[in-house]
Amino acid sequence: MISEKVVKAVNDQINMEYYSAFLYLGMSNEMDAKGYRGYGKWLFLQYKEEMEHAEKFIGFLQTRGAEPVLSTINAPGKVPSVPLDVAKAAYEHEMKVSASIDKIYELANKEGDHASASFLKWFIDEQVEEEENTRNIIDMFGAAGKDVNALFAIDHHLGKREDE
Numbered sequence: 001m002i003s004e005k006v007v008k009a010v011n012d013q014i015n016m017e018y019y020s021a022f023l024y025l026g027m028s029n030e031m032d033a034k035g036y037r038g039y040g041k042w043l044f045l046q047y048k049e050e051m052e053h054a055e056k057f058i059g060f061l062q063t064r065g066a067e068p069v070l071s072t073i074n075a076p077g078k079v080p081s082v083p084l085d086v087a088k089a090a091y092e093h094e095m096k097v098s099a100s101i102d103k104i105y106e107l108a109n110k111e112g113d114h115a116s117a118s119f120l121k122w123f124i125d126e127q128v129e130e131e132e133n134t135r136n137i138i139d140m141f142g143a144a145g146k147d148v149n150a151l152f153a154i155d156h157h158l159g160k161r162e163d164e
């Protein structure tokens with residue numbers, strides 16, 4: 001039986017994943033508008049991945065006979081217009097997501113809800129990847145500095161990301 005506290009926490013996480021999607025879509029639009037079409041595409045694919053995360057949590061609740069509750073998604077607000085700052089903002093956001101998933105995992109364990117804890121392990125591993133990916137992008141744009149050729153070479157590289 002899934003604990004009510006875990007259901008509540010997962011529903012909050014569903015909202016956070018949709019917010020993440022919205023945030024990445026906002027970043028994608030901004031980078032695209034600034035001529036960084038490659039990074040814009042990378043961020044758009046990340047938006048789609050965040051939608052899948054939300055759907056995965058929804059599916060999990062349904063599988064366990066609990067009801068997903070959808071709530072208002074906040075607007076992403078003003079997105080930085082420089083790629084390095086976008087990458088830094090993305091990293092900060094991913095750290096928050098990791099902390100949130102860790103908290104749900106701890107709660108599931110405390111509640112003796114092993115099935116939820118086991119399900120959450122996939123997300124714990126996923127967050128390690130998300131943090132590494134965003135950190136790599138910070139390093140690349142950071143190293144490029146104001147070198148326009150380097151910036152656009154990185155942009156081109158990021159645009160090669162494939163839809164998974």
Ligand code: MG
Pocket residue numbers: 017020049050053097
């Ligand atoms: Mg996510």
